[in-house]
Amino acid sequence: DSGVTQTPKHLITATGQRVTLRCSPRSGDLSVYWYQQSLDQGLQFLIQYYNGEERAKGNILERFSAQQFPDLHSELNLSSLELGDSALYFCASSAGGRNTEAFFGQGTRLTVV
Amino acid sequence: AQTVTQSQPEMSVQEAETVTLSCTYDTSENNYYLFWYKQPPSRQMILVIRQEAYKQQNATENRFSVNFQKAAKSFSLKISDSQLGDTAMYFCAILLYNFNKFYFGSGTKLNVKP
Numbered sequence: 001d002s003g004v005t006q007t008p009k010h011l012i013t014a015t016g017q018r019v020t021l022r023c024s025p026r027s028g029d030l031s032v033y034w035y036q037q038s039l040d041q042g043l044q045f046l047i048q049y050y051n052g053e054e055r056a057k058g059n060i061l062e063r064f065s066a067q068q069f070p071d072l073h074s075e076l077n078l079s080s081l082e083l084g085d086s087a088l089y090f091c092a093s094s095a096g097g098r099n100t101e102a103f104f105g106q107g108t109r110l111t112v113v
Numbered sequence: 114a115q116t117v118t119q120s121q122p123e124m125s126v127q128e129a130e131t132v133t134l135s136c137t138y139d140t141s142e143n144n145y146y147l148f149w150y151k152q153p154p155s156r157q158m159i160l161v162i163r164q165e166a167y168k169q170q171n172a173t174e175n176r177f178s179v180n181f182q183k184a185a186k187s188f189s190l191k192i193s194d195s196q197l198g199d200t201a202m203y204f205c206a207i208l209l210y211n212f213n214k215f216y217f218g219s220g221t222k223l224n225v226k227p
Contacts (some may be wrong), residue, residue: 033215037156042219043204056214060213092215094208101148102208102215104158 003027006091006105014113018079021108025072025093031055032074034066034104035090043090049074081112117205119218126195127226133180134190135223136205147181147188148209152220153201161203164188192223200225 003026013019025032034046049068060066063081068074078085088109092102105111117138127133138147149161164172164181172179176196180189192199207217 043217045215045217048214069169090158092158094215099159101146101161101163102206104150107156 002103002105004091004093004103004105006108008108009106010109010111012083012111012113014085015081015083017081017112018077019081019110021076021078021089021091021110023074023076023091023093023105025074026095029074029093029095029103031069031094032072033061033092033094034074034076035092037088037090037107038086043097046076065084078110083112086110086112117207117216117218119203119205119221121217121221123222123224124133125224125226126192128195128197130195131191131193132195132223134192134203134205134223136150136188136190136218138186138187138205138207138211138216140207141178142209144209144211146210148162148206148208148217149177149179149188149190150204150206151201152204153198158204162190195225197227199223201213 005024007022030051033048035043046060047066048056052068063079066076088107090107091105094102145166147164149160151159162177164173176193178191202220204220207216
């Protein structure tokens with residue numbers, strides 16, 4: 001158990017809909033990263049938050065948005081969903097600074113039908 | 114810009130043999146860590162090994178070891194005595210800890226054959 005919790009584990013929704021994925025980082029970790037992984041593909045970096053502030057942005061679509069709350073949990077919002085958005089969405093957290101690594105959650109499997 | 118390159122999309126190895134997965138990276142930063150993550154069919158991301166860039170000594174974790182060549186910006190993973198459970202996707206990653214940014218390679222799919 002990495003200590004990073006993602007909910008829900010699975011999500012099936014229709015095209016055009018909006019969903020929210022939630023991530024609770026490890027206790028004490030200030031950084032949260034979101035990644036998208038399509039079938040048999042690598043990890044596509046979406047966005048990073050550090051202590052409530054956006055730190056870095058990857059190839060995140062305008063239909064996607066995220067935020068990190070004061071309690072450090074993070075939500076990734078995906079709207080106007082398309083079939084191509086079907087993927088595994090990972091959240092990872094790290095403490096920041098030296099002696100750290102990224103701890104990954106189990107991922108949320110999103111299927112758009 | 115930072116990049117991590119894994120030039121081997123897929124590799125196979127016989128059980129009990131040794132295999133080396135390649136990774137090169139590019140960064141102008143001096144303060145970073147390098148990692149290898151394993152993603153088995155369960156899709157869980159598992160840390161295999163990490164290397165501090167300021168350390169000359171190559172990291173080792175049981176059957177897993179790295180060959181870190183800082184000047185060449187190369188960070189390969191050697192798996193000795195391969196086991197069936199090593200079958201997974203392997204990702205190389207770099208952490209720029211001054212900026213707290215992670216970058217991942219595209220992955221190498223390793224298949225261990227009985």
